[in-house]
Amino acid sequence: MEFTQTMEHVIKELAVIRKVYAKAFSESFVQESFSPNEVNILIFLARNPSLNTGRDLSICLDVSKGLICRSVDALIKKEMITARDDPDDRRIQRLVLTKKADPVIQEIFKVNQEISKDIFQGIPEEEIVQMEKTLRKIIQKFHERLEII
Structure with missing residues (x-):
């Protein structure tokens, strides 16, 4: 298989993974609906409390400023997040x-x-570790390529 086809396949499969997570999250939050982007923002802020501006979210999540703004407004209305003025700026x-x-x-x-427990069930730990190593190498190469551009 040609490399371009491999990368296109990986990108398409990543979309499938996102859909599985989005469906599971939406089923879990039947009483209160959250968009996939709102869920991503909540996860990101929970894991990265120091990266907490709209600009940070837009860059790190690779989402337009407009979508970030709409999602942040929705989360503020749901009282999930607050927006505080920066004391220095x-x-x-x-x-x-x-x-x-x-x-x-x-x-x-x-x-x-x-989901992770279910997905990785039956896969030997060595294979998972090797997959993570390989993905890190591939991602590093993409980062290096981005710096060249």
């Missing part, structure tokens, strides 16, 4: 998770663990 607002977000984030992590 009034132009910047810092996004902070609220206590109300805690159970939602815990549920997201729980669903994530359940």
Whole structure:
């Protein structure tokens, strides 16, 4: 198989993975609907509390500023996050998770663990470790390529 076809295949399969997670999360949050982007923002802020501006989210999640803004507004209305003025730069607002977000984030992590446990069941740990090593090498090469461009 040609490399271009391999990368196209990987990209398509990553979309399948995102759909599985999005479906599981939406089923878990029937009482309160969250868009996939809102879930991504909650996860990102939970795991990266120091990267907490709209710009940080846009860059790190590779999502347009407009979509970030709409999702942040929705999360503020749901009282999942607050926007606080930066004490050193009034132009910047810092996004902070609220206590109300805690159970939602815990549920997201729980669903994530359940999916991972199910997906990796029956795959030897050595194969998983090798896959992670290979992916890190591939991703590093893409980062190096991006620096050249």
